[in-house]
Amino acid sequence: MDKEAVLAHIRMSKGMSTLLGGELPVSVIHNNKYISPLTSEAQVTDRNVEENLCSLDHAVHTALSGEIKNVMLVGPEGSGKTTALEKLVVDWAKGDHLQNFSYVFHFRIRELNSLNGALSLETLMLLHHGLIPPEAMPLVMQKPECVLFVFDDLDHCKQSVDPSVHTLCSDPNQAASLSCVVASLLHGSLLKGAAFVVTARSTACVKSLTGTQVEVLGFRKPQREAYFNGFFPDPAVANKALIHMERTLGFYNICTSPRFCWTVCSIYKSLMDAGTKLPETLSQLYVDILVHLIQMLSLNEAFNRDLVLALGKMASHCFLDQHSSCTKEEIGSFGFQQFLTSLSVFLQVDGDQSERCVFSFHSQMMQEFLLAVSFFLDKSTPEGVEKMLEKHKGHAEFVDVFLSALSEPVQRRPLEILLGELNLGRIADFKRWFKSTSETAMKGHYKEKHFHCYHLLQQAQNESLVREIINPSARIGISYGALSHKDSVALNYVFSLLGEIEQLNLYNSNNFSEEKAEALLPTMSLSHKIILSSSSLSTGAVLHLASALRRGFTKELDLYHTYLGDEKLKILCTGLRESKVLDINLRVCKLTEASCDELVSVLTSGASQLCVLHMSSNEIGDQGLIKLCKALHSPHCKLQELNLRDTKLTAQSMEALSAALCSGQSELRKVDLTQNVIGNSGMEALCKSLKHPLCKLQSLTVFDNELTGDCCPHLMDALMSEHCSLSELDLSVNELGQKGALLLCQALTRPGSPIETLRMNRCELTQPVFKELGSLLKSGTSKLKSLSVGLSDVGDQGVKYLWDAIAHPNCLLEELDVEMTQLTDAGVDDLCAAIRASKTLKSLELRNNLMTDAAVPALVQVMQDSETMLEMNLKYNDFSEDVFELLEECDRIRY
Known part of the structure; x- marks a missing residue:
């Protein structure tokens, strides 16, 4: 095959370039302006990882050197497929690549569509390009492994190339429709062993083909920068045009199209030369x-x-x-x-x-x-x-x-x-x-419909229309997670016009990129609460978030389960130090001891307003907490609530926490130490602070901290102290036993005891403990309003002490949890009598007990009669479907 003739054929100008058609491939290639689009091969699982991406040229060359030399390029219009194919043929004709092929036939399906009637493969190869003499055709047919067919725009075939649509032909001289000839080639019926490269806009068009499918991604940011710098001689003008296209037009995915980049550059140049304002929307x-x-x-x-x-x-x-x-x-x-x-x-x-x-x-x-x-x-x-x-x-x-x-x-x-x-x-x-x-x-909850409305409003550019449609009845608090860049731009346009907003919910934004965060920067600054839980934030996105916090109105930030990591938290803290944030959720963020240094600098900055810090499920360890405790000694620290659930703490750091609570500077009111192995010695250290006159702690959660009854004398001593300010204590899932629990009940009899909420679920409680609790509730000195004693094997007799107490006029209890205490139908009369007598009880947790259908009529009746009861939870009792209709008669019963 005459390679010079191939080059001459490629170089022939076809049509004229317009603003919409893009620059002709021949011009791009001839003037050395070619930039290979990026590609993501099908087997790549994370398409957002830049290092997994390669140039389209490299992907095609690699695929054509494999065992099955068939390649399908799939990508949207204007993504660079046509130019890449012409560059492929030019490189072969120049001897630069793919020299294992002796013959390369390049066809544009759009042009072939003008051919009417049936034709054979041989006729197609001989007549359409005229690049091979008839006498060479037998040699071509004898060596199919040396032949490469290149078909551009397979979508434009008048019929599908699926083999089920055609009777495939095997004779190169057999006349058939163009679609049939192409299908026969691609499925190996004609010229078996020949290689092919095809392009299509959708995967549906190539799903029946065998080979390597390559996704054409177009231009990423570095390639766009190179393209704009090549188009505009002045780097400042190039940068202005690029930033305007990416930030303003709002359709970031379209900006990946090389054709769109050419169109934008051309129209921008025309407008700039005329001194005209650049467009604000697509x-x-x-x-x-x-x-x-x-x-x-x-x-x-x-x-x-x-x-x-x-x-x-x-x-x-x-x-x-x-x-x-x-x-x-x-x-x-x-x-x-x-x-x-x-x-x-x-x-x-x-x-x-x-x-x-x-x-x-x-x-x-x-x-x-x-x-x-x-x-x-x-x-x-x-x-x-x-x-x-x-x-x-x-x-x-x-x-x-x-x-x-x-x-x-x-x-x-x-x-x-x-x-x-x-x-x-x-x-x-x-x-x-x-x-x-x-x-x-x-007014609905479908975020896709919300976004579509935002796109229409953004394109309209009518501020009064935004305020008319996004009125108080609009549900703008729903999750807008997993939004695209164009969604970000549209949402930002609308929300920026609304002024300060209550909540920006971006829950489950899988790829919250720098570009999306930059587009949403004004909206984030206007949001009183930002929810990014279960999201994936890039480093650039965190930079913009920090900027929004620094200059904005945000008071609450939820980053739960974002796997933020120490380095990104360090960036975030640059904004937190000067922010208005009061509450930050950093649970499950892959933070370590190193993050605590940054948080200390925030808490002691003097400008920070942070008073609630959630650090659960991060491996900060004892040294991390010890660092945080240093902040509690600072007069600038405003922290009032610290959640440290499952943060790998031991007794070692409890002395530092206790010292901080007694310092006189600490404003801590609530500490949660759930699922940390602090043990009895750690609890003993905390008890020292509980009875200190300068300790302000009001709520302590030591759920599942491997405590035993041996810590209860120290806890009793603390609770009996006149300086103890605890109103809420959670000791659940600790083996306190009868002896330890009785000591606690004794401590709560102290006149003036501030405890209003006590949780002791699964604490090895016995009937004598329930009896003592019943006496406490009737004593007239107890302030208990909420009591949880579930997962205690005491049966009807044990719980009866509580029913009797609830019926007593001195009892102030509003909430009672007796889940899984072996309650049966035998105790239902006492339960109902207690509800009728109580003037305060509002909520009963009765899940996982042994009551049957026989108990349901009485329970429904007492709930219907009660003026104070708001909820009764009967889930997971031994009820049959026969009573479900009766239970539904009372909407305050959950079953």
Whole structure:
């Protein structure tokens, strides 16, 4: 094969480049401006990890050197597939790559579509390019392993290449449809052993093919920077254009398209040269593009109008019939007769200018924009907006977005200067539809509908419309996690106009990138509460979050289960030191002792307002807590609540905590030490602080801390102290036993004891302990309002002491938890009598007991009669479905 002839064929200019078509591949390659798009191969699991990505050229060369030399490139329009294929062929023809192939045949499916009738593979190879003499054909057929076929735009095949659609042919001289010949090649029926590279916009088009599937990602940020720097000679101008495109247009995913980058650079240059303002939205960009294209033709208003109406008809036809292209005969029905010489400005023309050429839109986005413009331009039919949108649903994704922008006078004005006034009736109809559907969507809980509303509002750029639609009835507190960059921009536009907002819920944002965080920076600054729990934050995103905290109104920050790590927390703390944050949740964030140094600097900064710190399930250890305790000695530290559940603490750090609580500087009111092995010695250290006059602690949770009854004398001593200020004590899941628990009951008899909440679930309690608790509740000195003694094997007799107490006028109890205490139907009369007699009881936890259907009528009746009881939980008792209907009669019973 004559490689010089191949190069000459590639270098032949095909069509003309427009703002929508992008720069021609031949120009990109010839002028050394080629930048290989990034790719992510199918087997890569984490597509967000930059190091897993490689250039498209490298991916193709690697795949073609494998055992199965078949490659399918899949990516959206404009992602660089066509240019990459032409570069592949040029490199082969120049001898740079793929020299194991003697013959390379490069076909564009769009051009082949202009060929009518049946043809054979041999005819296709001989006639279409004319790059191989007939006498060489037998040699080609004898050595298929030396042949590479390159097919661009497989989506444009008139039929699927799935083998089930065709009767595949095996004879190179057999005439068949183009789709059948291509399918036979790709499935190995024709020229078995030959390699191929194909491109398609969707995986559905290549799902029947065997080989390496490569996802074409287009341009990532470094490649975009290189492209813009190559387009604009002035680096400052290049940077301004790039930042404006990424931050302002709001469709970050489109910015990965090399074609879109070329279009943006071209229109920006035109606008900058004219001293005109750059577009604020995607819709405004397409208004500028359409104005530019129309002005190129220098037609009058009537001709401009007819041309756009014809383009709109073609756009609708292609969407509804799911055709990507139209023949010359078809476009005649749309009203293009007088514009045939001008069509290459708007459409891609493949084939010669005879009746066999085909026409298609360069860009689906522009196809949708033209559909929107022509709908508002058309005054000939009474079709309503709802009917039009329903008709194109599933085909045109952005048409209502463009309609939203065009419904605003300021945004449509540049087009009306060239096209005349749009159809004001249709615009009013759209506005009615938009307001109605948006208000309905914003009252619902579907975030996709919320985001769509935000996109429409952002494109409209109408502040009063935002305030009208996002009114107090809108549910903007729902989770907006896993949002895209374009969602971030739209959400930020809307929320920034609303001013301070109560809550920004970004729960489960799997890839909260620097770009998304940057787009949301103003909104984060305006949010009183930011929820990012179960999210994945990049380092850049944390930088922007820190900036938002430093200058914003945020009082509560939830980063639960974000696996933040020490380094990212260090960045976050630069913002926390000067923030208004009162409450931060850092549970399950992979923090270690090193993070505690940063948190100490925040707590002692003097500017920090932090008073609630959740550190659960982080391996800070004793040394980490000892560091935090240093902050508690500072007069600047405002910390009132410290949650240290499962943080690998032992008795070693309890002395430091106790000393801090007694320092006179500590403002700590609540400490949670759940699931730390502090043991009796650690508890003994804490008891020293509980009876200290300077200790302000009001709530202590030592749930599952490996305590035994041996610590109870020390705890009793502390609780008996007149200086003890504890009102809430949780000792659950510790083996206190009867002896230890009785000591605690004795301590609570002290007149003036402040304890109002006591939890001793699964503490080895016995009937004598329940008896003592009953006496305590009736004593008239106890302030207990909430008591939890579940998972105690005391039966009806043991719990009866509590029922008797509840019925006593001195008892102040409002909540009682007796889950899994072996209650049976025999104790139901006492239970009901207690509820009837009590003036304070509001909640009963009766889960996991042994009551049966026989108990249900009495329990339902007493709940219906009670004026004070708010809830009774009967889940997991021995009830059958026969009583479910009766239980449903009382909505205060859970079962």
